[in-house]
Structures are given as structure tokens and as C-alpha cells.
Amino acid sequence: MDQHAMxxxxxxxxxxxxxxxxxxxxxxISVDTKAHANDLVTNVDKEVEKFFIRHxxxxxxGHRVFGEEGYGDTIEELSGIVWMLDPIDGTMNFVHQRxxxxxxxxxxxxxxxxxxxxxxxxxxxxxxxxxxxxxxxNDERLQPLIETDISESIIGMNAxxxxxxxxxxxEATIRLVHEARGMRSYGSAALELAYLASGRIDAYISMxxxxxxxxxxxxxxxxxxxxxxxxxxxxxxxxxxxxxxxANPSIHGKLLEDYIKPxxx
Ligand code: 2AM
Ligand code: CA
Ligand code: CA
Ligand code: CA
Numbered sequence: 318m319d320q321h322a323m324x325x326x327x328x329x330x331x332x333x334x335x336x337x338x339x340x341x342x343x344x345x346i347s348v349d350t351k352a353h354a355n356d357l358v359t360n361v362d363k364e365v366e367k368f369f370i371r372h373x374x375x376x377x378x379g380h381r382v383f384g385e386e387g388y389g390d391t392i393e394e395l396s397g398i399v400w401m402l403d404p405i406d407g408t409m410n411f412v413h414q415r416x417x418x419x420x421x422x423x424x425x426x427x428x429x430x431x432x433x434x435x436x437x438x439x440x441x442x443x444x445x446x447x448x449x450x451x452x453x454x455n456d457e458r459l460q461p462l463i464e465t466d467i468s469e470s471i472i473g474m475n476a477x478x479x480x481x482x483x484x485x486x487x488e489a490t491i492r493l494v495h496e497a498r499g500m501r502s503y504g505s506a507a508l509e510l511a512y513l514a515s516g517r518i519d520a521y522i523s524m525x526x527x528x529x530x531x532x533x534x535x536x537x538x539x540x541x542x543x544x545x546x547x548x549x550x551x552x553x554x555x556x557x558x559x560x561x562x563x564a565n566p567s568i569h570g571k572l573l574e575d576y577i578k579p580x581x582x
Contacts, residue, residue: 465519
């Protein structure tokens with residue numbers, strides 16, 4: 318299947334999955350917890366992951382799938398084609414708000430991002446990108462990010478920074494809160510990356526994200542010139558959970574140096 322046909326195939330699979338998720342609102346959703354009381358998962362997360370995997374296994378038998386809910390493959394290296402899938406990114410929002418969540422999908426070949434999709438299911442908004450072919454918000458082509466400054470930036474960041482943690486210096490983050498134009502916490506890493514790529518926020522910072530949270534968004538971010546790394550400035554981790562900062566290229570370095578200040582360096 319060429320890239321064009323694959324793009325059409327993926328979009329139709331994502332729309333069908335979105336349809337299933339919207340339909341799930343009509344029946345009871347069963348909520349379980351994973352690592353702790355606020356780490357939620359539902360039958361819908363699991364069913365949507367299985368839906369994608371069923372299709373991928375049937376139509377792309379040589380490809381591997383790295384999915385949050387564990388129905389895919391065990392991925393320890395990124396050779397070949399790997400689909401990185403988060404069936405519902407922002408499960409807490411899905412459960413409590415019935416909005417502000419997304420399907421996130423990134424397709425990588427030998428570790429290089431080729432295609433990225435973030436679908437805001439409730440708003441029926443699809444953000445997507447094909448490496449070298451630009452990033453899009455529905456039918457609108459997204460423009461390269463223009464230069465900005467911290468004082469004119471909106472920063473996406475979860476409030477967990479305010480709790481005791483080993484990643485950020487509180488004083489530096491408090492300074493960021495003072496000096497940035499505004500802070501936002503949307504609760505879906507994938508949506509926040511889609512917002513970064515479409516210029517709605519200027520940076521997204523998280524103390525802990527997994528490969529499926531960022532895989533789709535990274536392809537998109539790359540197409541508009543955004544820069545992503547962990548808190549030490551190394552490339553974003555596509556095999557394990559890690560710290561993460563993606564930003565407009567004119568503030569990424571400054572965010573790392575002046576505001577994030579990794580404690581472990
Ligand atoms: P999820 O809803 O798919 O679990 C919330 O701030 C963001 O962080 C969401 O994108 C959420 O994804 C993700 N997230 C929640 N718990 C996480 C964890 N333990 N490790 C990595 N990412 C997590
Ligand atoms: Ca989860
Ligand atoms: Ca996620
Ligand atoms: Ca998820």
C-alpha cells in the first residue's frame with residue numbers, strides 16, 4: 318500500500334474508532350484503575366485498542382503495534398514499521414468530562430516518524446502529518462511556527478510540578494508561571510501536541526510521558542518546526558516513559574536552560 322492509500326486507510330479507521338467511542342457514551346462505561354487510584358482505564362480504551370490491532374494485523378501483517386493497553390507487541394527496539402497507538406489519550410477527561418481526549422497514532426519506520434494522527438473525537442477534529450508533506454488541521458495546512466518569546470507564550474503543563482518531585486526546581490517553575498503569558502493544563506498530551514503544532518500553545522512540558530502519548534504529535538511538531546526533547550535535552554524517548562518538553566523552536570532552549578533545570582544534572 319503506498320503512503321497515500323495508507324493515509325486514507327488510517328483516516329477511515331480513526332473515524333470509525335471515533336464513532337465507536339461516541340456511541341459508548343450511550344451505554345455504561347466500566348472504569349478500572351491501573352497503577353494508582355487516579356490512573357483510570359475503561360472498557361472503551363481496551364476495545365478501541367483491540368479494534369485498531371485487529372485491522373492492522375489483518376491488513377499489515379509485517380507491522381508491529383506498540384499500544385498503551387498492551388494488546389499489541391512487546392517493543393524493545395524500533396526496527397521495521399511500528400504503529401504507536403494510544404486508543405484514548407486523556408482517559409480521565411473521557412471519564413469525567415466526555416471531552417478533551419483524543420486518539421493518538423504515530424507510524425514509525427526504523428525509528429523515524431512517518432505519519433502522525435491526533436483525533437479530537439468529540440469535536441470531530443483531525444490533526445495529522447506526513448513526514449515531508451506538512452501538517453494539517455482537518456483540511457487546513459498548518460504553517461511553520463513563528464518566532465516568539467516566553468513573555469508572549471502560552472505553556473501547557475500539568476499541575477503535578479507543584480507536588481514534591483525529582484524533576485523540576487519549584488522556584489524555576491514558579492518563575493515560568495510569572496513570566497509566561499499564560500499556563501494551561503488540558504490533560505491530554507496528544508491534544509497539547511496538536512495545539513502546539515497549530516500554534517494554540519507555544520510549549521508543552523510533562524514530567525512523565527510514554528511513547529504512545531507523543532508518537533503522533535512528534536511527527537506533526539516536526540513538520541511545523543517545533544523542537545522536542547527530554548529534560549536533559551536528549552531526543553524524545555520512543556521506547557520508555559521519560560520527561561518531555563516540546564516547544565516553538567525560539568523558546569525550547571530557554572525553557573530547558575532557564576526554567577526546567579533538571580535536578581539530576
Ligand atoms: P492517558 O490518559 O492515555 O493515560 C495527562 O496529563 C496526560 O498524561 C495524558 O496524556 C495521559 O495519558 C498521560 N499519562 C497519565 N498517566 C501517565 C503515566 N503514568 N505515564 C505516562 N503518561 C501518563
Ligand atoms: Ca492511561
Ligand atoms: Ca496517553
Ligand atoms: Ca491512553
